[in-house]
Amino acid sequence: MDSAPPSTDEGSVLTTHLLEGTSGARNLGGMTTPGQASGTITLGGDTTVNRLGYGAMQLTGKGIWGEPADREEAVRVLRRAVELGVNFIDTADSYGPEVSEDIIAEALHPYDGVTIATKGGLTRHGPDIWQPVGRPEYLRQCVEMSLRRLKVEQIDLYQLHRFDPQVPVEDSLGELKAMQGEGKIKQIGISEVDVEEIERARTVVDIVSVQNLYNLTNRKHDPIVEYCEREGLAFIPWFPLATGSLAGQGGVLDEAAKRHDATPAQLALAWVLHRSPGMLPIPGTSKVTHLEENMAGAQVQLTDEEFQALDALGSQK
Numbered sequence: 001m002d003s004a005p006p007s008t009d010e011g012s013v014l015t016t017h018l019l020e021g022t023s024g025a026r027n028l029g030g031m032t033t034p035g036q037a038s039g040t041i042t043l044g045g046d047t048t049v050n051r052l053g054y055g056a057m058q059l060t061g062k063g064i065w066g067e068p069a070d071r072e073e074a075v076r077v078l079r080r081a082v083e084l085g086v087n088f089i090d091t092a093d094s095y096g097p098e099v100s101e102d103i104i105a106e107a108l109h110p111y112d113g114v115t116i117a118t119k120g121g122l123t124r125h126g127p128d129i130w131q132p133v134g135r136p137e138y139l140r141q142c143v144e145m146s147l148r149r150l151k152v153e154q155i156d157l158y159q160l161h162r163f164d165p166q167v168p169v170e171d172s173l174g175e176l177k178a179m180q181g182e183g184k185i186k187q188i189g190i191s192e193v194d195v196e197e198i199e200r201a202r203t204v205v206d207i208v209s210v211q212n213l214y215n216l217t218n219r220k221h222d223p224i225v226e227y228c229e230r231e232g233l234a235f236i237p238w239f240p241l242a243t244g245s246l247a248g249q250g251g252v253l254d255e256a257a258k259r260h261d262a263t264p265a266q267l268a269l270a271w272v273l274h275r276s277p278g279m280l281p282i283p284g285t286s287k288v289t290h291l292e293e294n295m296a297g298a299q300v301q302l303t304d305e306e307f308q309a310l311d312a313l314g315s316q317k
């Protein structure tokens with residue numbers, strides 16, 4: 001995995017321009033976008049993406065249900081993310097359901113070098129209700145419908161959203177492996193798993209990524225971060241901003257943010273990027289202003305000492 005960030009001086013200059021809206025280009029005259037400044041990671045040895053991605057779960061209604069309050073802003077967020085160098089976008093068929101994938105296709109199809117990662121295996125029966133179903137025939141239908149909504153012939157990264165306790169994971173992942181063999185899925189990932197589950201999954205099929213809840217103040221999955229780094233898997237932390245509580249004022253990061261001349265959200269993202277070269281965070285937002293703020297977090301360079309100080313701060317919580 002290559003995560004060495006390029007020169008940051010140029011990047012800072014361009015960020016200023018980009019944040020002022022003076023440029024829509026992804027790479028102007030060799031200058032660095034915020035996405036590029038986050039370094040890169042290679043998924044499964046053949047898909048290289050910038051390490052600061054975007055998570056599209058917030059592009060739906062309340063309770064991750066139905067249409068977003070402002071669909072045009074949702075489209076703008078996605079297009080702006082790509083302008084700022086995001087080339088890894090995470091979604092799921094269950095966000096909406098269907099709404100997030102539909103908006104991604106509307107805003108970005110044919111994607112032009114942007115990797116779209118989606119997920120299946122959670123059913124929805126109303127706002128904030130999520131129920132796993134891992135039966136092979138259901139997952140096959142999920143993949144077919146995501147292909148149709150995203151308007152692609154192959155899904156770049158398909159993640160099993162949850163293991164279904166009622167279905168052996170060999171059956172669930174076995175079906176995804178079959179669809180990989182049919183060319184409908186390029187790479188496979190898993191979500192909310194422990195080391196034992198990762199190892200069990202890897203006996204069935206090649207796994208390139210693990211997506212688990214992780215942020216400065218929630219470190220339950222530290223052993224998984226280390227496992228992924230050791231084994232060359234991408235670790236995709238969801239809730240990298242603790243769903244907004246690390247981003248607002250009055251939180252644990254306030255004082256440190258002032259010292260760094262950065263915002264709390266930027267520090268939370270800089271910390272997570274520094275934590276491991278295998279880290280591929282996907283902060284979510286429904287607003288262009290928050291997106292721009294978050295992307296600039298890729299340019300906050302922490303020394304090891306600064307990282308340790310934040311680490312200690314987060315561990316106390």
Ligand SMILES: NC(=O)c1ccc[n+]([C@@H]2O[C@H](COP(=O)([O-])OP(=O)(O)OC[C@H]3O[C@@H](n4cnc5c(N)ncnc54)[C@H](OP(=O)(O)O)[C@@H]3O)[C@@H](O)[C@H]2O)c1
Nearest residue numbers: 055056057238239240241242243244247283284285286290
């Ligand atoms: N695998 C899984 O089971 C799973 C579960 C949950 C999420 N995910 C994925 O992880 C992604 C990230 O999770 P998330 O979006 O729930 O949580 P998050 O990235 O930790 O935080 C998003 C929340 O923070 C707010 N926010 C973002 N930037 C901000 C800023 N600069 N200032 C103030 N508030 C800010 C957003 O509100 P605004 O919209 O107002 O900006 C939103 O409420 C999701 O989009 C999804 O792709 C995966």
